[in-house]
Amino acid sequence: MSDFATLLWRERYLMVAVFAIIFVLGAAAAFTMKTTYPAYSSVLVRLGQEYVYEPLSGDAGRGAVPDSDQVIQSETEILGSGQLKQRVIDKLGLARIYPVLAAKYATADASEKKLILGQAIRSLDSSTKIETAPDTPIIRISFTHENPETAALVLNTLLEEYLIYRRSVLTDPTSPALARQREAFAARLAQADAAYEDFLNNNRIGDFAAEKTSLGQLQQQIEQQKYQTDTQLQDRMGRLAMLESQMGQVSQEVGLYRDISSAANDKLMTLKLQREDLLSRYKNDARPVQELDAQIAQLEAGISSGRTQGEGARRIGVNPVYQTIQTEKIQLTAEVAALKQSQVALANQVAQLTERRMRLAELEPRFQALSLDRDVLQASVRDFTVKEQQSRAASEIASTTNDNIRIVSRATPPTKGKSLKKPVIVLAFLFAAFTALCAGLLRMFLRPGLPTAQSASRTLDLPVLATAPMKVR
Structure with missing residues (x-):
């Protein structure tokens, strides 16, 4: 380490020069900021x-x-x-x-x-x-x-x-597109409405669903009436046949009343009165009284045996039973004729209703297709109209308000500025020092020879006995 410090010290002039140049340039750049x-x-x-x-x-x-x-x-x-x-x-x-x-x-x-x-x-x-x-x-x-x-x-x-x-x-820019789409659906709906109206007019139909329902109900009622008419007709025909068979068994004329003769009883009463009258003049055993008693006894015996009875006056007229049967037969005949006509008329009506219902059943697929197309187009027009209005309302609201965006604080002129002079000067100083150190190290490692006696002794593995200063020529 001592050799390292010594070697760097030898390159101090180079290091100072590099440091000074870089630091001056960095400081000059910092002061221009x-x-x-x-x-x-x-x-x-x-x-x-x-x-x-x-x-x-x-x-x-x-x-x-x-x-x-x-x-x-x-x-x-x-x-x-x-x-x-x-x-x-x-x-x-x-x-x-x-x-x-x-x-x-x-x-x-x-x-x-x-x-x-x-x-x-x-x-x-x-x-x-x-x-x-x-x-x-x-x-x-x-x-x-x-x-x-x-x-x-x-x-x-x-x-x-x-x-x-x-x-x-x-802001949603789709309102024009929605309007165009709505108009396109409205045009198609107008065509569908025209086809729907032509279909109803050509087939003489006012309301398909209502007419179909009413035809079903009407046919049910007429068929029920027809069944009732058939039942009534069978009943009337049966009763008419029974009356015709009964008319052959009932007499057309019948006795209205008959008088019974009461001459014997009157005669008996007269005799009894005569006897009473005789008793006022005669005794019971008198001959006139006995003769009257004999007559009275004989007449009573004849009355008791019925020999004294005879037919009185008789009256014959139309039999009311026969007349009633004949009247009922006439009524039943008229009813049977009316019921037969009703049966024919009801059968014709049922046939007409059946034919009309079959015609409606044949037209129903076309009607369903037209109705479905019309309903879908109506729903589409309604949906796009609602969406267009909603989009327009949303656009108008969005164009006039920013309720969801609030400026918390507006900018005010700052009183304190920021400058990079000090950081740049510090960085220039550090960079100049690092560059100077690198230049010194590079120059130190590239210099030839053994710079100190210690390095020569370590390198040559020989002791150094003396050193002499470098002679300058």
Whole structure:
């Protein structure tokens, strides 16, 4: 180690020269650096309506939203976009932000102006710093400039233009497409309606479903009436046949009443009265009384045996039973004739209804196809109309408000600047010292000979008895 220090000391002049040159150059560069002033601001970002997914067709994925980190990332990309920097330059003017570039821009041609403007955008981008933290809805923005007021002005303008620019980026531009699609569906719906109306008119149908239902109900009622008519007809025909068989067994005429002769009873009563009259003049054993008793006894015997009875006057008229049967037969005959006509009429109606229902069944596939196409188009027109209105409302709301974006703190002109003079000087000192040390070591290892008696003794493995100073010629 003692040889190492001795050897480096021999190269002190070279090391000092290298150190001085590099340090002076680094210090000169440090003193040319200007002081810059950083302005700070922060923005609170929350989930807004513009991030809610609304599908153009169908409901798959409707209402899906990104997580907070994705929202922060998208807002950060908007803040760092070159288009936003261009809007800031257009609003403030290049001379207000970078006067030197503005002077060059004023005298440059068209191609050079584009290059100068691109340089200004790159400078603006490099001076802007955007910071975020995981799971934190805050975006911190800083802008550094040589002028503190310009730094605050540029940063506040950047935030104002950001609130405007993000609307054009995030606002859903699909309303015109939805309107065109809705109009296309409306035109197809008009064609489907015309085909539907032509189908109904050509087949003389007012309401297909209602007519089909009413025909089924009407046929059911008529068939039920037909069954009842058949039953009544069979009943009337059976009763009519029974009446016809009964009419041959019933007499057409019948005695209305018959008088019975009461002459014997009257004669008997007269005799008894005569006997009583005789008893007022004669005794019971008198001959006139006995003769009357004999007559009375004989007449009573004749009455008892029925010899004294005879037919009186008789009256014959129409048999009411026969008349009733004949009247009922006439009524049943009329009913049978009416029921037969009703049966024929109901059968014709059933046949007509069956034919109409078969016709409707034949037309039903075409009707179902037209109805399905019409219903689908109506639903599509309704859905696209709703989506168009919702999209327009969302666009109008998004174009007039930024409720989910809040500027927590606006930039103010900084009072304390930042400079890299001290760090550059320190780095220049360290780099000059390191370079000088490396130059000394390189020169030390490349120098020929044995520089000290100790190194010569170790190298040659011989003792050194004496040393003499180098003779300068």
